[in-house]
Amino acid sequence: MGQTRRDLLKVGGLGLGAAALSGLGLQAEARTMSVVPKADRPLDLLILGGTGFTGPFQVRYALARGHRVTIFNRGNKSLDWPGPVEELVGDRNEGNLSALEGRRWDVCIDNPTTLPFWVRDAGRVLENQVDHYVFTSTLSVYASNADPGADESAALLEYQGEDRMAETMKSVRANMALYGPLKAESEREVARWFPGRHTIVRPTLIVGPGDATDRFTYWPVRLARGGQVLAPGDGKDPVQLIDARDLAEWTVRMAEAQAGGAYNAAGPDYRLTFDAMLHGIRAVTGVAAELNWAPAEFLAERGINPWSDMPVWIPSEGEYAGFASRSNRKAIDAGLAFRPFADTVEATLAWFRDQPDDRRSQLRAGLTPEREAEALEALRAASS
Template structure:
């Protein structure tokens, strides 16, 4: 079975979690060669301590910008020190007092999935920020079954009673029906509150160091283990992923350039198939390995939940592996090599506590994989 409906509806970061922040000293060293921006900006980042937020902060600082974060303060990052102003509040309760009476050149809204959160931010920040950038998701599209989805495709309609009454709890209770429509309404609310100076960024799967979902991580880890690897489908289904650092750094550049509009932030800039993804992982990990392709219908019967992979036809989500990113690339979105993402992701993962490494949060167990392969070979005779 391919990626689950729940998993697909989380595209773009609802499930993004922040655990161990890579050494800030190391991050600063990596950014040492980043050129300074011509004009320093005063940047407000709503969130900032989850998955992509720390990368936004690191790149913004390297470019010479002043950075303020706003979140619940549950994951304060001491390594930032006085280089980052860290404001505390709670959008779920409407506590935005720390933002009152302040102005910023740019606001980047990372964690929002509810239109009421955008509305409330607008009440405090409208007229106080020059440019508002909103992280949305490709799950906003009404029909994800066809490849080539572009930013002008129809959006998923909301069928509830009152979108502004929805909460994080009601969203999580019915995420399959609410996530995309509420993100779409959040985009509309952004334009209502902040006018023309709005940028909507719609990512698909965000991967790389700090990805606590393990959706992509499952594959480099599995390839590194070697042996016989179960490959879903015929290996030619398209896959789209974006390194969280590429997404974060591009958003800072959008802010610097004052770029507005709507963009699908999917990668890479070529057609990446399932086979190519796995061979790319193997180029990094090495070791003896062999691949066995198993058809989608057989995996469905075996209830095999394999992340990232989506069959290129026959499901309501088949188009999610081939979304058009032409507009984003034209606006400067670039991608580091797959090998770099894989190598640095594995280095980060192997730096986590042993008990965390033992609990890969996506994919199937080796025992389940062996059972499926045995059953498939028996079927083949």
């Protein structure tokens, strides 16, 4: 189905206009929090993590909703909060969760876990200390990406190693093929320790202000630079992503509801193609930029890889035909909502421009200007 005019307005933010979003960033986000409605019942909420990408948005939103918030992490990052937050220190890599012992919370939100033994150790302490457990997983847990529209009932990956409890973050970094299976095993461990009282949230690519990976940030920054832009494929490949703020706020509301089951946290709530995404970004930047679409075969011949060199993009064919087309109906029915795409773009740019010079000097994903220029020259030669 083609995009409607309503879809294009939502993608580009043209109904608001880029100027109306000027200056939107974390300060504006803080002002927005002042008008967040209170929850029906204040909760004692434990957040494992709390200072990473989505964690600070969760904490601020939970405080705005009237909840009493405790965070637990290694204590390596200090943040200012708009209200009282209890901070407990421990190291899950070393099994040190003693700070959690003898306490009670209504709900625990587990943000950073990739490893099954982290869930096991948390379960040993929290099994009788929390009423409900919310686990942040990933769409990477699915065994197949071949079927567009697949929902939460699709089969999950199985761990094929010797001992799932022996895997560490070091082993995951050395072999990223372990990431999905270990997340799936972590989900199974959650079900073992908190049967009938857990929620599994499976996000797609998380984007927005604060993203340390630059996987989405590459495109707003690149289009804001203008000129000739190398774009992957033919623009028709689908895209799914979710603003970290939308994910964080919905996760807190799911904690309030203590809704069980698994949910694909994927946006937006309309079909978004790569072409529409890039045009939407360009509309927000207001900078003249010409998109040069390069076939997948051309990119592969030059060692320009999907996802890393061309972030967000995976050709939707074969085993990846459904990669960016997961059903999000269950999550939307459970209250997942999405801010305008233009808001995400502008907030991402505002955040990135506020980073130190050394952080902005080299993006952590995407092509360098030199590699892009070489590819564009080769593309022009091939076209002529």
